[in-house]
Amino acid sequence: MTAAFVAGADVPLKRRLKRAERTRQFRALGLVLPLLVFLLFTFVVPLAGMIWKSVDDWEVPQVLPQTVAALEQWNGRGLPEEGAFAALAADIRTAREAGTLAIAAKRLNYVVNGYRTTLLSTARKLKDQPAPGTARETLIGLNPAWGERESWAAIRSASGPVTSYYLLAAVDLTRDADGAIAAAPADQAIYREVFARTFTIGFGVTALCLLLGFPVAYLLANLPTGRSNLLMIFVLLPFWTSLLVRTCAWIVILQSEGIVNGSLQWLGIIDEPLRLIYNRFGVYMAMTHVLLPFMILPLYSVMRSISPAYMRAAASLGAPPATAFLRIYLPQTIPGIGAGCLLVFILAIGYYITPALVGGAADQMISSFIAFYTTETVNWGLASALGAVLLLSTLVLAVVYGKLALGRQTTGGLKN
Amino acid sequence: MDGGMIATTEALVRFTGVQKTYDGEHLVVKSLDLDIRKGEFLTLLGPSGSGKTTTLMMLAGFEVPTHGDIFIGDRPIKNVPPHKRDIGMVFQNYALFPHLTIEENVAFPLTVRGVPKTQVKERVANALDMIKLGNLAGRRPGQLSGGQQQRVALARALVFNPALVLMDEPLGALDKRLREHMQLEIKRLHETMGLTVVYVTHDQGEALTMSDRIAVFNDGIVQQIDRPDALYERPVNSFVANFIGENNVLGGVVENIEQAWARVALDAGGTVMAQAVNVGGPGNRTSLSVRPERVAIETGDSGDAGLNRLPATLTDLIYLGDHTLAVLRSPANPEFMVKLPAGTYAGLAPGQDVYIAFRPEDCRALDPV
Numbered sequence: 083m084t085a086a087f088v089a090g091a092d093v094p095l096k097r098r099l100k101r102a103e104r105t106r107q108f109r110a111l112g113l114v115l116p117l118l119v120f121l122l123f124t125f126v127v128p129l130a131g132m133i134w135k136s137v138d139d140w141e142v143p144q145v146l147p148q149t150v151a152a153l154e155q156w157n158g159r160g161l162p163e164e165g166a167f168a169a170l171a172a173d174i175r176t177a178r179e180a181g182t183l184a185i186a187a188k189r190l191n192y193v194v195n196g197y198r199t200t201l202l203s204t205a206r207k208l209k210d211q212p213a214p215g216t217a218r219e220t221l222i223g224l225n226p227a228w229g230e231r232e233s234w235a236a237i238r239s240a241s242g243p244v245t246s247y248y249l250l251a252a253v254d255l256t257r258d259a260d261g262a263i264a265a266a267p268a269d270q271a272i273y274r275e276v277f278a279r280t281f282t283i284g285f286g287v288t289a290l291c292l293l294l295g296f297p298v299a300y301l302l303a304n305l306p307t308g309r310s311n312l313l314m315i316f317v318l319l320p321f322w323t324s325l326l327v328r329t330c331a332w333i334v335i336l337q338s339e340g341i342v343n344g345s346l347q348w349l350g351i352i353d354e355p356l357r358l359i360y361n362r363f364g365v366y367m368a369m370t371h372v373l374l375p376f377m378i379l380p381l382y383s384v385m386r387s388i389s390p391a392y393m394r395a396a397a398s399l400g401a402p403p404a405t406a407f408l409r410i411y412l413p414q415t416i417p418g419i420g421a422g423c424l425l426v427f428i429l430a431i432g433y434y435i436t437p438a439l440v441g442g443a444a445d446q447m448i449s450s451f452i453a454f455y456t457t458e459t460v461n462w463g464l465a466s467a468l469g470a471v472l473l474l475s476t477l478v479l480a481v482v483y484g485k486l487a488l489g490r491q492t493t494g495g496l497k498n
Numbered sequence: 499m500d501g502g503m504i505a506t507t508e509a510l511v512r513f514t515g516v517q518k519t520y521d522g523e524h525l526v527v528k529s530l531d532l533d534i535r536k537g538e539f540l541t542l543l544g545p546s547g548s549g550k551t552t553t554l555m556m557l558a559g560f561e562v563p564t565h566g567d568i569f570i571g572d573r574p575i576k577n578v579p580p581h582k583r584d585i586g587m588v589f590q591n592y593a594l595f596p597h598l599t600i601e602e603n604v605a606f607p608l609t610v611r612g613v614p615k616t617q618v619k620e621r622v623a624n625a626l627d628m629i630k631l632g633n634l635a636g637r638r639p640g641q642l643s644g645g646q647q648q649r650v651a652l653a654r655a656l657v658f659n660p661a662l663v664l665m666d667e668p669l670g671a672l673d674k675r676l677r678e679h680m681q682l683e684i685k686r687l688h689e690t691m692g693l694t695v696v697y698v699t700h701d702q703g704e705a706l707t708m709s710d711r712i713a714v715f716n717d718g719i720v721q722q723i724d725r726p727d728a729l730y731e732r733p734v735n736s737f738v739a740n741f742i743g744e745n746n747v748l749g750g751v752v753e754n755i756e757q758a759w760a761r762v763a764l765d766a767g768g769t770v771m772a773q774a775v776n777v778g779g780p781g782n783r784t785s786l787s788v789r790p791e792r793v794a795i796e797t798g799d800s801g802d803a804g805l806n807r808l809p810a811t812l813t814d815l816i817y818l819g820d821h822t823l824a825v826l827r828s829p830a831n832p833e834f835m836v837k838l839p840a841g842t843y844a845g846l847a848p849g850q851d852v853y854i855a856f857r858p859e860d861c862r863a864l865d866p867v
């Protein structure tokens with residue numbers, strides 16, 4: 083036996099291996115640490131914040147704390163006890179003085195239309211006349227809405243700390259006064275249609291990009307290097323100009339007095355200018371143009387790695403060109419098709435500027451609603467919920483892609 | 499050694515006056531007239547750029563001859579697309595379809611021909627048994643070793659019983675041992691299945707081992723086409739003599755020619771009798787070709803007047819196991835090689851002055867290099 087042939091042979095081999103590996107792992111970690119920290123603060127934290135905002139329900143518990151506490155004993159049938167009325171009256175007085183009542187009014191107004199008026203008018207009147215009878219009589223006397231179960235159910239549903247209200251609203255659902263999930267009223271039920279529109283445009287643009295990009299990528303991958311480099315510059319050219327400039331260029335080209343209509347009219351092909359912009363056609367056109375490189379590049383990189391020997395082999399084995407393409411070439415490009423489609427689709431469903439500039443009112447995608455709620459009405463809850471739904475659908479797609487890609491990994495080892 | 503055991507004289511493929519150029523300036527194949535006999539193993543041998551691969555690609559249909567035509571049987575195939583030629587092909591890097599299993603790869607030529615499913619299964623199983631890889635049917639090419647992939651490529655090219663099988667340097671990527679093993683396996687398949695094989699290689703050892711006939715290509719022209727032994731023993735020009743096997747070259751001028759024999763005055767002095775194979779009349783330059791194993795080293799004058807004898811100095815003895823290589827410096831050739839059979843170099847030492855001796859029959863007067 084040569085047991086003592088290495089220094090430190092008394093330490094088990096596995097431990098020594100781990101110790102040796104650890105140094106390397108620390109070094110690797112050190113290299114990626116700056117990026118990890120950066121991502122933590124620019125990506126993970128904001129994302130978590132957004133998702134939290136979509137369920138956070140702080141307004142009512144903060145502004146009407148006594149009412150929320152008093153309503154805990156309410157069975158939800160009939161009107162609550164006198165204590166709840168007294169608590170609400172007290173809360174309203176406190177909130178009015180603190181100037182925070184509008185916050186709760188805004189939140190409750192999402193649940194029941196007109197709640198803001200009810201609450202604010204009650205507050206105004208409550209200050210003027212000190213209560214002679216019970217709080218219940220006083221409040222109902224000031225506003226008959228307080229005699230309705232619905233008004234109290236609204237407070238209870240918004241009494242936090244978290245709510246499903248925004249997320250449900252983002253998919254056109256709501257809770258009725260009993261707390262059961264129900265379809266949202268028709269005038270508020272718009273988001274499913276907007277999501278459907280977003281995905282329709284996303285799929286459409288993806289399909290157009292694939293249709294237009296596949297032959298170009300094929301050409302790029304099979305031309306001699308010199309010429310394919312030149313062509314590649316043309317493909318990449320759009321990246322050198324800003325998105326806004328490109329979109330505006332489409333407006334110049336497609337508008338009623340634009341280049342296309344002008345030429346067609348001058349040639350006498352049409353009498354009236356065609357409506358090419360501020361509608362769905364314009365959105366497809368401009369978005370496909372902007373997103374095309376994202377389809378071509380992954381396709382190109384996959385096609386570049388497919389040896390021409392495969393097509394030759396298929397031909398020599400008796401496959402006509404179409405068969406060889408469908409059975410040999412196309413299946414090998416699937417990783418590229420998958421990556422390209424995923425990339426284009428995910429970018430497309432998040433598009434905001436392009437549809438806003440070249441689309442009509444009926445072509446606005448979900449992002450413009452998110453922007454509307456964050457900048458116009460400052461309804462962070464709903465904006466976040468719409469964002470969360472969008473994120474979720476994107477994640478589902480990524481997972482499906484991952485599963486497909488993993489299923490194909492056994493192919494591996496392209497030898498050429 | 500007689501290779502042509504199955505080959506008949508009937509031509510299966512015929513190239514007539516085929517030329518090929520890619521750039522319209524240089525002919526890659528200058529003028530090719532070649533018959534490939536049914537059942538033979540024909541190797542196209544030559545350095546890279548000699549036109550051998552281009553010839554194979556024209557036969558497979560991936561390149562179109564610029565001039566001339568190719569016939570399979572009586573049918574001209576210049577305008578027949580590759581998939582209608584019924585030619586099996588094995589590629590340099592196997593070209594197994596990476597997204598298909600071994601079984602699907604081998605079944606491919608049958609399924610594209612619309613062979614019924616039950617038959618496909620049976621024939622694929624037979625083909626995989628033939629290459630002894632039946633147990634790997636469900637794997638993908640990436641999971642196989644180079645040698646296994648090569649055998650699958652073979653099975654795939656043979657499973658549809660093509661009239662002709664083309665192989666484009668199929669063993670180039672394998673290591674030496676595996677290559678030698680595969681050479682024998684391909685040879686065995688050729689013999690048992692009665693295949694007609696056209697094989698491209700730049701490895702002369704491979705060509706000599708496997709072929710019934712070898713066509714030596716250089717500069718777009720077939721220099722010589724013959725059986726391996728004839729090619730080695732009786733090269734018709736200096737290129738073939740130098741390309742195949744070891745060769746000693748002696749430069750000189752023809753003094754006279756009597757029947758099949760030429761007397762050649764060496765540039766370094768002295769005259770040598772040689773077979774007149776490929777020389778002009780007296781006064782023309784020639785290169786003499788002498789194989790290293792056809793030369794003896796004499797320490798004294800043996801007095802045999804029938805031998806050519808040149809003075810030389812032994813510079814090196816390299817022991818190679820089955821033989822010993824002697825390197826000699828002679829005025830006619832500063833690096834003259836002699837292969838001594840094992841055990842015959844006793845008494846020789848570097849620095850020694852000796853004579854190299856060879857018979858006129860073993861010395862061929864060829865075109866000057």
